[in-house]
Amino acid sequence: MVSNAFIQSADGTGWYYLKPDGTLADKPDFTVEPEGLITVK
Structure with missing residues (x-):
């Protein structure tokens, strides 16, 4: 399998x-x- 995407957690x-x-x-x-804000860690 080849991919480079983001997967949402369960x-x-x-x-x-x-x-x-x-x-x-x-x-x-x-x-x-x-609120729709995206936060990175």
């Missing part, structure tokens, strides 16, 4: 980067706050 709180080799990043790359 609980909907964060977005993880799907690496080109098909594995997910360890930590969320960003979260979308209730």
